Amino acid sequence: MKLLILYTGGTIGMVAQRDGSLVPFHSDALRANVPDLARLAAEVDCRSLGQPKDSSHVGPDDWRAMADALWAARDEFDGFVVLHGTDTMAYSASALSFMLGGSFGKPVVLTGSQVPLGVLRSDGRDNLLTSLEIAMLRDAQGGPQVREVTVFFENRLFRGNRVYKHSARQFDAFHSPNYPELGRSGVELVLHRKRLWQPDLGEGRRTALNANVAVATLTPGMTEASLRAMLLGSGAHGVILQTLGSGNAPAWPWLAAVLTEAGAQGVRLAHVSQCRAASTAPSNYASGKVIQDAGVWESGGMTLEAAVVKMMLVLALEPGMQHAAWAASWAGERD
Known part of the structure; x- marks a missing residue:
């Protein structure tokens, strides 16, 4: 050996x-x-x-x-x-x-x-x-x-x-x-x-990536101008939002509009929880539905680290393939 x-x-x-x-x-x-x-x-x-x-x-x-x-x-x-x-x-x-x-x-x-x-x-x-x-x-x-x-x-x-x-x-x-x-x-x-993960032995390598990914943590008191700068003013092609609990956000009246605008401009948005032992999922809370309704991708228990790297690889795919690729478990990274 x-x-x-x-x-x-x-x-x-x-x-x-x-x-x-x-x-x-x-x-x-x-x-x-x-x-x-x-x-x-x-x-x-x-x-x-x-x-x-x-x-x-x-x-x-x-x-x-x-x-x-x-x-x-x-x-x-x-x-x-x-x-x-x-x-x-x-x-x-x-x-x-x-x-x-x-x-x-x-x-x-x-x-x-x-x-x-x-x-x-x-x-x-x-x-x-x-x-x-x-x-x-x-x-x-x-x-x-x-x-x-x-x-x-x-x-x-x-x-x-x-x-x-x-x-x-x-x-x-x-x-x-x-x-x-x-x-x-x-x-x-x-x-x-x-x-243990049982890989698809016929699955090939992934080599292309787009490293233009940012992380934005939603915190109490954040201003609309601050979040706009992160999502729309940074030039990032993809942003991982760190939300609260299992995918909630503060009840900011401007949040939905900012998220929707970023998506309309081609910025891919996904969210993970600030709580390490958590899985973002469809929410019954109004504050969570804002995230869902804006089309932000949920991450199914992925770590922030895995989400950042996966977003880089997903962004290198054709736009029509990106959401399905994000939602798939490539190597056991998500629930």
């Missing part, structure tokens, strides 16, 4: 210099920092995706580069682990889950750490080694048990497009409030097989 570690940067790849400063290590130094890699019953290769990056700087061009690198190595390796910084890991995991397509059909596990590998009490070693073990899991026919993009962090395996970073201080940095964990590492490595 052959596994590939794709190193993109992030906290996990930092080592201490003699003066105590932290600098990124080259992928060749990974074995020196994690000697237990040699104990795995697999051949492990490690490659860098260009110059290591702080994940705050990772964006659409990097998602394409990651997807290209994984596809280029697909036939050579049985499973993949992507080392990534935590700040935008949820965005990259969502992007890869959509862009690789169902035909990729092999395990991709994103992981990282809150404390650098070069520090004695780093959480990175366990995260990396267990991620590799997850990528090794086979079914009775010898095929991979996991055929989707996942995130493994602090003993828990999640669907990659369902997570968000909830803590910069704790080792359990990621939560998945609207979909249960896929597995857990303890004395045994437990995988909940019925929760």
Whole structure:
């Protein structure tokens, strides 16, 4: 069995210099920092995706580069682990889950750490080694048990497009409030097989995207001028509205007109809840019906991160295909 570690940067790849400063290590130094890699019953290769990056700087061009690198190595390796910084890991995991397509059909596990590998009490070693073990899991026919993009962090395996970073201080940095964990590492490595995504192995890659997407959070006291600037004055082609509860909005008398005007000018609008454990759905409240009646797309439990990335990909489609594509579940990202 052959596994590939794709190193993109992030906290996990930092080592201490003699003066105590932290600098990124080259992928060749990974074995020196994690000697237990040699104990795995697999051949492990490690490659860098260009110059290591702080994940705050990772964006659409990097998602394409990651997807290209994984596809280029697909036939050579049985499973993949992507080392990534935590700040935008949820965005990259969502992007890869959509862009690789169902035909990729092999395990991709994103992981990282809150404390650098070069520090004695780093959480990175366990995260990396267990991620590799997850990528090794086979079914009775010898095929991979996991055929989707996942995130493994602090003993828990999640669907990659369902997570968000909830803590910069704790080792359990990621939560998945609207979909249960896929597995857990303890004395045994437990995988909940019925929760795993079963991809359409005939589904091809998605490569085109339009990154001109903005986020507008509806807050008490927001003025019409402010929302107009976000929806109509920013030049965005798509906007994700962060609504209240399960899809409600303040009772502003001007809201319906602004939303309708934005839609008429070709701006694609969708909404997710500001409440992380929530799913936007048709509302019985008058404040929610304003959102519905204006034609704003609901998101069915998608995270903000997944919604932003999916909107970028949807905007690259023909206009007549966009709503249906948004409403479809491409990789288990929505209810």
